[in-house]
Amino acid sequence: GAGVSQTPSNKVTEKGKYVELRCDPISGHTALYWYRQSLGQGPEFLIYFQGTGAADDSGLPNDRFFAVRPEGSVSTLKIQRTERGDSAVYLCASSPERNTEAFFGQGTRLTVV
């Protein structure tokens, strides 16, 4: 595709439910990043993949958050037992190599009610 694609663009879920957010990176990009952005704040790093492996997951806030990238392309961010504080825009970015600029998707707006 032309850019990083994230689906859904909006997701409303009830507190306690499980959600999955999907990221389709630019074809051929080996590095993939997940960020979370709350209103009025800059994006907050969550996790970084190089290929299929999570090279840096130091930003995941707790064990309710998990991300996978099984074939080194599409990634899914999974949130268990959602809380209202999880409401934010979740951004995905990819880059062709580790030390080049990252291209961001439009994000998924998650609202936990």
Add this chain to the structure above:
Amino acid sequence: DAKTTQPTSMDCAEGRAANLPCNHSTISGNEYVYWYRQIHSQGPQYIIHGLKNNETNEMASLIITEDRKSSTLILPHATLRDTAVYYCIVRVARHADSSYKLIFGSGTRLLVRP
């Protein structure tokens, strides 16, 4: 991790140069300065990056001081579409696996006035 300091907000007139400052006094020798911007309701967009030399591309110029403790992003002829939040970021590299994650601050909200 090197931290950056930016003014909360700035404004400039359309057609004039916008000069956005950033302080990064604790930057390490092998850390790059990156600039991204985020227009309302969109994902961040890469603008430019540099190590120690000044850089220019079709979007902007980046001026880095000789001691590398500060930099300035210059939009030479600002347009209304340049209204956005501009983030100055020092790119962190973890030697163990070269993570290269970007740590965003709060950025500078630039308003370009007609």
